[in-house]
Amino acid sequence: MSKQDDHFFNTFSIVIGGLVAFSIVLFAIAYNVGAPFEAARIENDSVMTAKVQERTAPIGKLAVSGQDNSAIPMVTGHEDAAPAASALPVPKTAEETFKAVCSTCHTAGIGGAPKAGDHAAWQARIAQGKTTLYEHALKGFQGKNGVMPAKGGRADLPDDLIRQTVDYLVKLAQ
Numbered sequence: 001m002s003k004q005d006d007h008f009f010n011t012f013s014i015v016i017g018g019l020v021a022f023s024i025v026l027f028a029i030a031y032n033v034g035a036p037f038e039a040a041r042i043e044n045d046s047v048m049t050a051k052v053q054e055r056t057a058p059i060g061k062l063a064v065s066g067q068d069n070s071a072i073p074m075v076t077g078h079e080d081a082a083p084a085a086s087a088l089p090v091p092k093t094a095e096e097t098f099k100a101v102c103s104t105c106h107t108a109g110i111g112g113a114p115k116a117g118d119h120a121a122w123q124a125r126i127a128q129g130k131t132t133l134y135e136h137a138l139k140g141f142q143g144k145n146g147v148m149p150a151k152g153g154r155a156d157l158p159d160d161l162i163r164q165t166v167d168y169l170v171k172l173a174q
C-alpha cells in the first residue's frame, strides 16, 4: 500500500467510526425522549389492551353450587346447545332427589353435612322444627359446620320436592 492509500484509509476509518458513534448517540437520545410516550401509547391502545386481557384471562371459571352460574357458558361440545343444567334429569320422588342431589354431601358427611340416618347429628336440627329445616334447605344456610347450598345446588328443582326430601332425611334420622 502506498502512503497515500494509508492516509486515505485512516481518515476514512475515523469518519466511519465517528458516524457510527454519532448514530448510536442519536439512537440513545431518541429512545430516551420517546420512551414515556411509547409506554403511554401502548397502555391507551384499546386493541392492544383488549388482546392482552384476552390472552391473560383465566382459562376457566368456577361454578359454585347454590349460586347463579348462568353467566358461565357450559362446555357441551356444541356452543349453541342448551346449557347442560337443563339437561340434568329432574328427580321425581324424595328418595330420587336425595340420591341424585343431597347424597353427594349427606351420605359421607362432606363439608360438615349431617349424615343421612345419623340420629345424633340430626337430633338438634330436627328440634328446630320443620319450617326452619325447609327454609334452610330451600334458601341455603351457613351453619357452624359448613355451608348448605340452596336446594343442594339444584335451583331448578321445585320447592315441594325439596320439602319432601327434607321429610325423607328427617325420617331416616329418627
Ligand code: HEC
Pocket (backbone or CB within 6 Å): 065, 097, 098, 101, 102, 103, 104, 105, 106, 110, 111, 112, 113, 114, 125, 128, 132, 133, 134, 136, 137, 141, 142, 143, 144, 145, 146, 147, 148, 149, 151, 152, 153, 162, 165, 166, 169
Ligand atoms: C354441597 C354439599 C351439600 C349438598 C349437595 C346438600 N347439603 Fe344439606 N347440608 C350441607 C351442610 C354442610 C349442612 C350443615 C351446615 C351446618 O350446620 O353447618 C347441611 C344441612 C342440611 C340440613 C339441616 C339444616 C339445619 O337447619 O340444620 C338440611 C335439612 C339439609 N341440609 C337438606 C339437604 C337437602 C334436602 C339436600 C338435597 C336437595 C341437601 N341438603 C344437599 C351440605 C349439603
